[in-house]
Amino acid sequence: MSSSRHRRKTLRLADQFGALAIAAPLVIAQRTSQMAAHGAQPNARERAEMQRMVSEKMGAFTNAWIAMGSQALSAQQSIATAWLRACMTPWSTGGAQRLSSAMQGAALDMAAGGIAPIRRTAVANAKRLGTTRRTRR
DSSP states (O other): OOHHHHHHHHHHHHHHHHHHHHHHHHHHHHHHHHHHHHTTSOOHHHHHHHHHHHHHHHHHHHHHHHHHHHHHHHHHHHHHHHHHHHHHOTTOSSHHHHHHHHHHHHHHHHHHHHHHHHHHHHHHHHHHHHHSOOOOO
16 A cells, blocks of 8 residues: 555544544533533433433444454455565565555544544534523523
8 A cells, every 4th residue: 555545544533533523522522511501401302302412422432443343354355465475575665565555445444434423423413412492490
């Protein structure tokens, strides 16, 4: 894999982490202020929002683990192939480089696969919670 592909993957991953770093604190602040405003007696809408928060987190992290697991299986195949090629052709000069490139690409793919569902959920929540009107009790 060329270094330009690694660079693009790295930039895309950094973009996803940046979007998550912006969205997550906004969602946390919004939900925390809603919980504080309603205290120990949340209304039906707030209880539904809290239940949604829990189910969305469970779904996002489950999807992240599934994506990372499938990327890990794919990575094992590509790393094993690169390793076998390096062992079968020791006179070749690019074997170690191909193996290193396969390992780097696998790590980037696994991180990107894992962060994508979490980022999607956090960004969607930030948009949804930022645009809803708060009603007073």
